[in-house]
Amino acid sequence: MSNDVVNFNAGPATLPRPALERARAELLDFDHTGISVLEHSHRGKEYEALHDHTIALLRKLMGISDDYHVLFMQGGATAQFAFLPMNVLRPGESADYVVTGNWAKKAVSEGKHYGNLRVAATTEDGGSFKRIPKPEELKLEASARYVHITTNNTIMGTQWHWLPDTSGVPLVADMSSDILSTPIDVSKFDLVYAGAQKNIGPSGVTIVIAKKAFLEGANTNMAKVFQYAEVAKANSLLNTIPTFGIYLIRNVLEHLDQRGGVPAIEKHNREKAALLYDAIDEDPAYFTCPVAKEDRSLMNPVFRLPNEELEAAMVSEAKDAGFIGIKGHRSVGGLRVSMYNAMTREGVARFVEWMKQFATAHPA
Ligand SMILES: Cc1ncc(COP(=O)(O)O)c(C=O)c1O
Known part of the structure; x- marks a missing residue:
């Protein structure tokens, strides 16, 4: 945001000015190495230190324990709509989705190619999605592999201000548009994903926070780049990652940390x-x-x-x-x-x- 323009874009969205100014100041010489962060190898020790520091910052800011992997992936939240069922739904299993807006609807329509996704509740009410359902409206299956919610509905302007009681069924959330905006208890979730381009940094990086136990027994009959466990094993460096995006995330998270x-x-x-x-x-x-x-x-x-x-x-x-x-x-x-x-x-x-x-x- 410049001093004259106030940018209310929904995403990519305004970024903290100090994070951008820092990027400008550091662009040509990253960490006294004489070359730009854009020019560093993703396999070099300079980038790796930045990468690990960024993950550590996210862990600190969100209180993420060692029971969870923190992953950087690509393809946006849209790719996660597919990756999630591809990874964790085994033959014969189903998952419950609470449909509270266009993105939640897409999570179902894209994900259903990879398994049986049930709509456990919807507030579409003829297209309006003007509310979050009441707890008694959720028709959850005790046998579901997971329950999926969209914590903030970017288009509709609604947000969950409570969490559903899933009676022990793993809770999964698309937090693309409200991650890091209010404290959350990560231990209540088995998996969280979010595109970076609203509260975390630039587009091109997707954050996935996955409970290690949730991934046990996950499917392996697909390319490694789609598998959470393989991405975790490689510390999100399975292939050439968007290094500049991670660098900017570092700037945004450090700024957030400094402001409390x-x-x-x-x-x-x-x-x-x-x-x-x-x-x-x-x-x-x-x-x-x-x-x-x-x-x-x-x-x-x-x-x-x-x-x-x-x-x-x-x-x-x-x-x-x-x-x-x-x-x-x-x-x-x-x-x-x-x-x-x-x-x-x-x-x-x-x-x-x-x-x-x-x-x-x-x-x-
Ligand atoms: C809640 C939510 N989910 C998913 C998406 C899709 O994200 P992407 O464009 O990163 O795939 C968006 C995009 O705005 C969103 O707001």
């Missing part, structure tokens, strides 16, 4: 979300948030104006005022203001003031 880690960023995220949601709730005749209040996302607040013409005008005038990326996803329309960890409080406060002025200048 996940508990500090959660406070910051709650303050930003409150600024926006309060402005919406204060003027219900003009602004409406279509999602259930208790399920509102801290990362991707969505809202509507009285009509689509006003929404289009807001997107266009916002851009002129220096606020970019507020158009809702094409599948749902409306407005979406993505505010990941790197979004500043000042950026949101400026937008909220501007949004109120817009409402005054454009009465319904």
Whole structure:
């Protein structure tokens, strides 16, 4: 984010400015080696130290124990939709999916090529996905290999603020759009995956946190690059990894650590979300948030104006005022203001003031 532009893009998204400035300062000479990090071999000791340090930082920030592997993979969360059932679903087994948005739906449609995936609950309700299901709506099978949830629904603007009781069935989560935004107890999950391009760094790297015990007996009849156990055995260096992406993740995680880690960023995220949601709730005749209040996302607040013409005008005038990326996803329309960890409080406060002025200048 430059000082003049406030970037509310949903992902790739704004990154912490100090992490980018550090990359600029270090670009031509990494760690006094005389060459750029872009030019280092992924097999060299300089890169390897960076790689291991980045994993250690993630372990520290998320409290990940040695019972878990921390992997860097490629193909985004979309590839994980397939890798997960490919690895852990054995013949005759099924998995339960809680479908709370477009990405959760895709997790099922892409994954079902590799096993029997059941929809244990859906809040599609004719296409709207305006809420997270209630605990009693989950029709979970005791024999399921795992239960899959999407902790934050980037397009719909909803977020799980509680975890389902799976009665001992392993819980798996797509945390692409809220990882590292609030403290989580990793021990409650058997596997977590997330594309890096929202809270962690640039696109091109996918984080996988997998309980070692969950991978026992996993399938091996596929190429190594798809197998969690093989990627783990190679410390995520099975092939040429996106080294610059990992370098930037290092910068983002060190910056997060310096500013107080996940508990500090959660406070910051709650303050930003409150600024926006309060402005919406204060003027219900003009602004409406279509999602259930208790399920509102801290990362991707969505809202509507009285009509689509006003929404289009807001997107266009916002851009002129220096606020970019507020158009809702094409599948749902409306407005979406993505505010990941790197979004500043000042950026949101400026937008909220501007949004109120817009409402005054454009009465319904
Ligand atoms: C929750 C969620 N899951 C999955 C994806 C797909 O991620 P990728 O583009 O990294 O495959 C996204 C992308 O925005 C997302 O927000």
